Amino acid sequence: MIKSVKSLVQLMGKSNILEQVRYASQALPQFSSEKYHIKRKNFGTIESADIGFFKSILSEEQVVTDESDILPYNIDWIKNCRGQSNLVLKPKNTEEVSKILKYCNSRRLAVCPQGGNTGLVGGSVPVFDEIVLSFALMNNIVSLDDLSGSLVCEAGCILETLDNYVRERGLIMPLDLGAKGTCHIGGNASTNAGGLRLLRYGNLHGSILGIEAVKADGTIVDCLRTLKKDNTGYHLKHLFIGSEGTLGLVTKVAIHCPVLPNAVNLGFFGVESFDNVLKLFKSAKSNLGEILSAFEMADFDAINSTVNSLNLPKPISDFPFYVLVETHGSDETHDNEKLMKFLSQEMETGLISDGTVTSEPSKMKSIWNIRESIAGSGLTVGYVFKYDVSIPQKNYYDLVPRLKTRMGDKALLIYGYGHVGDGNIHINVVVPEYNSEVASLLEPYIFEEVSKVNGSVSAEHGIGFRKPKYIHYSKDPSALQLMKDLKQLMDPNGILNPYKVLPDGPN
Ligand SMILES: Cc1cc2nc3c(=O)[nH]c(=O)nc-3n(C[C@H](O)[C@H](O)[C@H](O)COP(=O)(O)OP(=O)(O)OC[C@H]3O[C@@H](n4cnc5c(N)ncnc54)[C@H](O)[C@@H]3O)c2cc1C
Structure with missing residues (x-):
């Protein structure tokens, strides 16, 4: 099995x-x-x-x-x-x-x-x-303007298929995530998916130029514009981005695709403490500035359990933390030199204990594969309680050691990894099988802790079915009321994705 x-x-x-x-x-x-x-x-x-x-x-x-x-x-x-x-x-x-x-x-x-x-x-x-x-059968690409970079496609297009398509035409998709081979662009829009390069290309509220959606009563709402600038009244496309199918069904998406970078470099570094991870992030922002496209971190257990359970090669030896730094730029020599200089400088300061830098596609793919496999590797061991929270960067990792103390031997593994660049940590708690006693130790504790530091109970995965009762930790009652009013207006019978997002929707 x-x-x-x-x-x-x-x-x-x-x-x-x-x-x-x-x-x-x-x-x-x-x-x-x-x-x-x-x-x-x-x-x-x-x-x-x-x-x-x-x-x-x-x-x-x-x-x-x-x-x-x-x-x-x-x-x-x-x-x-x-x-x-x-x-x-x-x-x-x-x-x-x-x-x-x-x-x-x-x-x-x-x-x-x-x-x-x-x-x-x-x-x-x-x-x-x-x-x-x-939406699996709605997978046609409608148009691509390679000058403006605007791609129009149906909601069921698979993200990786779109990325391959636009790459052949000198562009890339503005988002990238471990599930790219399976997730749809309509699902990405509906969850406002973040991912690995949000630091560089921003979130989907910025990249998505237009949306076509269908309301609960069957009305087709055409906001499928491809303009970068369109200030004609209410910005309705945003209603459908991140509303997880509760306000309307996304049928087409127009999205801005950035230019395929001429030069891509990747560094994988071993770091002794989380404090050093933060210092390294600060240094990367000032020293790699305009070419920095990703700054990801994973703790020892995240990387170690992933490479062991999936038999993947480990690029460097054991460290308490690992950092993955990617650059997207226009000049291979310049970018490579910059990243190499960053590595040697920070090895001298001691922020990086060991590391490797590559621009070879197969090596980069193998390093990214480790990072992208973390999300699923716990499933090879048992059941995984997954948390996806936004936390101010200075408190980013605090919860992981606290959870280890709280859970003791009730969990097989607890690890943290994520997008340090945008304050989004994923915490995975691996247990042999789902267990309500463990669940009650984790929830609402984690959300209460996140709320204490003004974080968000969902950074990128959304609220879905699992989190409506915790949404109040991150949303003011006035905002929640407006969400309910909008739902009532757009879907008075509450037929669209009931039991999701809103704590107590209509019907
Ligand atoms: C290995 C792995 C790695 C991941 N990494 C990331 C990551 O880095 N960043 C991130 O943000 N997420 C990540 N995710 C979560 C997930 O991939 C994203 O939320 C993704 O955007 C979901 O897309 P999907 O097509 O699979 O949507 P689904 O899972 O099918 O649906 C997600 C939600 O959107 C609704 N929905 C789907 N399609 C439509 C539509 N056309 N119209 C209206 N509503 C719709 C559904 O009802 C549901 O509420 C990861 C998941 C996995 C398994």
């Missing part, structure tokens, strides 16, 4: 739904509704006439009713949440999405939008019998 779970994790960059079936069928998680004691809201239930309607507007293969085919759509990537949907719909275009929603709204049938199903907060899978609306 471990062997195939391992291969799933290694394949994460390229995995498809088939691997997920294999994975999911090995040990089915408990139904989310039972595990978290959720009561079904007052939605309609699917009847044969409903299936008949969907078959009248979609082709046979777009209406999935077979239980085993539906299984992977009911289980999230981390195998924590499991829904009970009996129906998956796979529209091929915006008009079909519109017809489906119009009908569902009239019948008060709840809908769970799903992209690549790599979300880590249970937002992408149903809780009860919501219809899964999968």
Whole structure:
């Protein structure tokens, strides 16, 4: 069993739904509704006439009713949440999405939008019998303007496919994450995904130029502009970026793609203390300035458990912390010299204890592979409680040692890694299997601690199903009320992704 779970994790960059079936069928998680004691809201239930309607507007293969085919759509990537949907719909275009929603709204049938199903907060899978609306068949690239860098595509395009496409035309996607081989651009937009290069290219509220979305009643909202500047009234695209499918379904995205850098360099450094990691970050900002594209850190347990469990080569020997610094620039010689100078200077100051710098694509890929595999490696050992929080950089790592003391031998491993550059730490707590006693030691403790330092309970993964009851730690009641008002306005029957994001949505 471990062997195939391992291969799933290694394949994460390229995995498809088939691997997920294999994975999911090995040990089915408990139904989310039972595990978290959720009561079904007052939605309609699917009847044969409903299936008949969907078959009248979609082709046979777009209406999935077979239980085993539906299984992977009911289980999230981390195998924590499991829904009970009996129906998956796979529209091929915006008009079909519109017809489906119009009908569902009239019948008060709840809908769970799903992209690549790599979300880590249970937002992408149903809780009860919501219809899964999968974007997998909406994967056309509409246009690319290589002068302005604006790409227009359908929501179901896989991030890595888009990146390969624009790279061949001298551009890159402005975001990169470990799940790139599976996640969809529509899912990225709906979660406001961050990732490895946010430090350089900013978040999706900046990169996304326009959005086409469908409201709960089937209305198509066309905000699909490709302009960098458009100050014509309310900036409506932002409503759909990061709202996790609760305000509307994203059907097309226009996104700005930066120019493919001529020179990419990568450094992997061993560091003795977290204090030194922070000093190194400060130094990288001033010494690498305009070419710095990523500054990532991982502690010993994060790297060690990943390379061991997945049999990956380790670039340098053991250190308490590791830092990965990437540069994107226009001059190979200049950039390489700059990074080499940074390495030798900081080895002299003692901030870096050992390190390696490379611009060789295969070596860079192998180092990035270690960093990108951390998120999934714990799954080869057991169940992983995953936290994704924003913390002011001076307090960034404090929670990890505190959690180790608090959990004692109740956890197999506790490690921290993440995007130091933007204050986002991921904390993983690995246990043999899900355990409610462990859960109650971790939550709400972690969120209370984050709140004490004015952090955020979700830095990039979103609120989804797992965090609505903790959203108040990071959102003022006045802001929460406005969120509820918006939901009421845009989805009065509450059919879009119920039980997610809002602590107590309509219906
Ligand atoms: C190995 C790994 C590494 C990851 N690294 C990162 C990282 O660095 N940064 C980061 O931010 N996240 C990361 N994630 C989390 C995840 O990949 C992102 O949240 C991603 O954006 C989700 O995209 P998806 O297509 O898989 O969406 P899904 O998981 O299918 O859905 C996510 C949410 O968006 C909604 N949704 C999906 N598509 C649409 C749509 N078209 N319209 C409306 N709503 C929709 C769903 O209902 C759900 O609420 C990682 C996950 C894994 C497994």
